Structure formats: C-alpha cells, structure tokens
Amino acid sequence: MGSVLSERVPVLAVLALGLTQIIGYGTLYYSFSILAPDMAAQLSWSSEWVFGALSIALLVGGLTAPWLGMLFDRIGAARVMTIGSFVAAAALTVCALAPNKAAYVAALIAVEASANLVQYGAAFALLVQIRPQVASRSITYLTLIAGFASTIFWPITTALHAHLSWQNVYLVFAALNLFVCMPIHTWLSHEGTSSRVKASAAAPRVEGMLPPARRRIGFAIMVTGFSLMSLVSSAVLVHLVPLLSGLGLGATAALVGTLFGPSQVGSRLINMVFGKNLPALHLAMIAAVLIPGGVLVLLFSAPSVPGAMAFAIIFGMGNGLLSIVTGTLPLHLFGSDGYGRLQGKMMAARLILSALAPFVLAFSMENIGIPSSLGITAALGGLSIIALLSIAALRQEQHRPAEQS
Template sequence: MHSRKVPADIVCALGLTQIIGYGTLYYSFSILAPGIANDLRLSLTQVFGVFSVSLFIGGLSATCIGKQMDRVGAATVMTVGSALAGLTLALCAWSPSIAIFAIAIILLEVSSGMVQYQAAFAALVEHDPKSASRSITYLTLIGGFASTIFWPISATLLHVLSWREIFLVFAALNLILCMPLHFWIRSLGKKAGEASIRPRETVIGAIPTHARRRAMVIVSFAFALLGFTLAAILAHMVPMLGSIGLGTAAVVIGSLFGPAQVASRLINIVFGKNLSPPALAVVSAVLIVFGILILLASGDWLPGAVAFAICLGLGSGINSIAQGSLPLYLFGSDGYGAITGKMAAARLALGAGAPFAFSAAMESIGLSMSLAANALLGAISIAAFVTVAVSCRQPATVKA
C-alpha cells in the first residue's frame, strides 16, 4: 500500500486523547491501588483481582464495540466512550463499598475499549484507509508517552489529593478534553461524507476471501499469545528483576521499557516504510522472545537485564503498530471495526489472566521455568505470524 499525506490534525487530537485515555483508565491504577485498598479495607491482591476481572469483561465487550464502530462510526463510539469514562471515574470516586467499586471498574474497562487504540485505529481507517497504516504508526508514537506522563502525575497528585479526588480530576479530563475532541473528529467525518462526490477509496486485503476465516483465527491466536506473554512479564517486571539479585537497579532497568517502546515507533517511522505489516508482527514477536531468552541466560548480569528491558520495549512498541496495521493489510478496510474487535477480545480476555498465571507459575515451578514457558508461547506466536505472512498472495491494494 502506498501512503498519502497523514492527517496531522486528527492524529494529534487522537494522540492527546490516547495519552489521557491510557493514563487515566489504565496506567494510574497501579499507583492508586494501595490507597484504594486501604480505604475499602481490602488487600492489594483483592484490588488487583477486581481489576483483572474488569479487564477480562472489558475484553469480552470488544467484539460488540467493534461492530458498533462499523455501524455508527468509530468517532461516535469514542465520543460516547469518553462520556462513559468520565461518569464511571466519578462513580469510582463516590463508591462507598467494594460492590459499587467493582461495578464502576468493570464499566470503566468497557469504556476503555471505546476510547483506546482499537477505536482510534478504526477512526483513522474510516477517515482515510489509504494513509491509515502510517497514521497508526504516528499515533502509537504519541500514545507511547502515556505511562511516562501519567505515572509521575498520579504519584504527585497523591501528595495533595486522595485517590477519590484524583479520579474526579481524571473524570474531568475525559469529559472536558477527550469528549469534545472525539466529537470534533466525528463532525469532520460527517462533513467529509457530505462533501464527497467521488466513490470512497477502500483497502482490499492481501488474504483471498476463501482463506480469511483461517487467517483471522491464526492472527487472533498469535496476538493473544503474544499479549499474554507481554502482560505476564510487565506485571511482574520490577519485582522479578529485584528477585534475581539486581536490587534497586531493577527500578531503573524497568524504566527503560517505556523509552524503548517509543523509540521502536520512531525507528519504524524513519526506517520502516518498506517493511510490511506481517513483517512488523514477526519482528515484534522475535524481539519480545529474544528479550526473555536474554534474561533467562544472563540472570543477574546487569547488561543482560538492560538488553532484556530494551528488547521487550522495542517489541511491545512495534506490536502496538502491528495490532492496527496488520488487520488492515490482511483483511482490508471494510468491516475493520468488527475484525479488530474480535482480535482485541481474544487478546484482552487472555491477557487479563496473565499476571495471575505467571505469579502462580513462579511459585510452583520457579522463575527460570516460567520464563522458558513464556518464551515458548511467544515462539508459537512467531510461527503463527509467519504462517499468515506466507499465505499472503499479494500486497494489500487500494480500490476506489
């Protein structure tokens, strides 16, 4: 696919909403969790257990959300999602009991699926399928700063506000900033549709029609396995590095993940123009598996741990791009929302249990065997991505 000019205004607007969306609805939770546990008289494990259940239910809702994006438009879903996110953050802040809090967190994760990458990618595909792959790359570059910005913001706010007050501040950000921006993008789409006198261009996928179902299953399986591998490691990265003898250096090493994730997207913008989405998916999986194997082989050797964190970050960054660009390349722009919704449902539902499963594995079979098993899952995802890449008869094309 040859790309045309990227719509910078829409990408920048979505970039801001992705930073706020991921920062307020996902990354801040680990910082606020101890305060939530103390206030609601729960253990930290119970709080994260509620969060894991909400991630699972939110993942299951992705299929329905994807279908709605195709029916009414991704920007419309994102506008409603921002309103729901603001309201449920306010409900979290008010919740007097664990039952109300659990309901609020579940609704919060449903709203996350309506405003985060899955929906943003679909909005870019709707706006211009031909430039969508490049737009997705630029968007993930901007969105990659969410953890870098919101971890310190959340920690700083805790010095002057309670977790409930912080949730109210986050609710305001979603309602006052994100919802108007999503509504503006929606209005642009409506104006473009009314003004257009030519047939809309669409992207025709590289997978033949008769092979789409099989390819869909394989790609969903590959992304789900790789998502499980990544989620399991990320949830335990800092304490895991500390447990193998790296001590206080574990925090510094863990902090390399974020910059490496952003760097991979920047490298792809500069050098990855000729790299196809199937190749990107394979590279992302290889980097993640290679990083785990480096840690497995190097143990408490500091350079090895640094290489592990960098490889993991590079692989994760490229994987985010592949989640948006590979379905477009393989299956085309028609029905993109429903396709990515099904993939997200599989990935998020499986990934929700990854932190618990990896923790249980470390207790029962030890860290080394757990890392080896995780690397094996990643290797299976590499084989699945390669299988799909080989089955592509021709590159994706654009049709008016």
C-alpha cells in the same frame, strides 16, 4: 484533488487523537498501579484483591469488545469514542464515590469497559474510517504520540496523589475525559463523516492481501499470534519486580522501568523514519521475535545488570511495535471493510488473555520456579513467530496459482 487529499495523513486528527489517547491510557490504565495501595487501604482490602478486581474488570471488558467492534462499523468509531469519553467520566466519578466494595468493583468494570470505547482499538478504526489509504502511516504516528502516556501520567498521578486522595484524583481524571476528550471526539465525529464522503469519491476502500477463501483461517492465526505476544507482555510487565528480584536483580527494577518506556517509543520512531516501506507482516514478525527474545535475554543473563538493561530495551521495542501492527496488519491482510468488527474480535482475545496472564504466571512461579516459568513464557511467545510465518505461507499460496497460469 480528492485523490491527493486521500493520500495525505490527517495530521490534525492524528494530533487530536494522540492527546485523547494519552489521557485515555493515563487516566484509565496507567494511574491504577499508583493509586491501588491507597484504594486497598481505603477498602480494607489487600493489594492482591484490588488487582484481582482490575483483572475481573479487564476480563469483562474483553467479553464486550466484539460487540463494540461492530458498533465502530455501524455508527462510526468517533461517535463511539464520544460516548466513551462521557462513560469514562461517569465511571471514574462513580468509582470515586463508591460507598462499598461491591459498588467499587462494578464501577471499576465500567471504567475498563469505557477504556475499550476510547483507546487504541477505537482510535485505529477511526483513522481507517477517516482516510483508509494512509491509515497505516496514521496509526504509526498515533502510536508514537500515545507512547508517552505512561511517561506523562505516572508523574502526574504521583504529584496529584501527593496532595489529593485517590477519589479526588479520579474526579480530576473524570473532568479531563469530559472536558478535553469528549469535545475532541465530538469534533472528530464530524471530521470523520465529511472525510469519508470526500474519500469515497476517489478510493473508498483498501483491499486486503488475503483472498476471501483464506480470510477466516488467516484471521484466526493472526489473533492467535497477537494474543500470545500480549500474554507474554502482560504477564512479564505485571510481575516485573518480583521476577527481577527472584533472579537476583531486584535493585535494577527502577533502571529497567526507565528504559522500557523510551524503548517502546524508540522502536516506533525508528519504524516511522526507516520502516515506511516495510510490509506490516514483516514488522509483526520483528515484534514476535523481540518480545520472547527479550525474555530469553533476561533468563540467560541474570543476574547481570547489562543483561537486564538489554532485556528492557529489546522487550520494550517489541511491545512498541506490537501496538503498531495490531492496527496495521488487519488492514493489510483484510482491507478496510469491516475493520472495526475485526478490531473488536482482536481486542476481546487480547484483553481476556492479558487479564488471565498475571494469575497464570504467579501460579507458575510459585509452583515450578521463576526460571522455568520464564522459559515457558518465552516458548509461548515463540509460537507467535510460527503463527505469523503461517500467514506468510497463506499469502504465497494465493500467488502460486496465478504464477502457474
């Protein structure tokens, strides 16, 4: 009976986490771009300064991520997420009530640090802890649900902001984290504990495909690949409107925006239906091809509107798969032991590069032009393909001695 239980996806846990991920990403990340102009006006800052404050907050969040990853393993990801929901609510409240610029920046740093406690890295670790044998499938289902965060929260934030100041919108979002997410995460902390006890009787852990001697280099290569993909994704998405305008496609920015979100969800749905038996490494390689591939389509087709649409679909699909493989590939390669710590280290590298990427691309566009900048960005993304192929080579090395003997 225990082994049958361990092979079933924990549907209630995935659905509950899906709701908290939508709220977590919607309130702590996607809402910012809509509220930023009002924040800038209130603080007598330019929008660039407000987004600069966000980058500083993301950078600090990235530096704290390795410590958080160890916390996932030590006290359980669900308990960390419960604490995170409270911290998020408190940070949003303090940000809304901040009396000056310094207090606002400090509160914003706390908001982004709390995001690491409740978003994908923590949620993936929780699903591995609840039922490691089916965690890959659980992660796929979760990313499918959470993929609607921007689709849901952009209009919600816009509608709220039409009637409320940004401070009051943040207070509403604080209430969502406190009164919806925190009780769910509290329940999951009890569910996670009991599920781990049940699962341990049958199959307590998932073994990694890489041998111990190759894991250090394998992890470094994997993080490099994921970080390069995240760098391209972050840089292009933050500068999407000026990029399109500079390529003569300014009028299509809204169209590209409407195609990007559904493409992310569509790629996850296709993977869920048709890619059940596709190894995580192969899925990661597909993502590594699609992300820079989309950038190249935009670069070589501009100012074609169908080309911009193709870019949005290809790039969106690559980003949708990237969210899945950052959860499933570490489990596939390194197993379930110490999974939270690995997620923490990966979060750190990706967040730091994601924070720096917009500044680097802005500097590059200003000094060498948009086409050259896009070409360099695509080339950096292409290096992630080489990184993932190197991991495949490490796995082949593992099997070769066994075949010879």
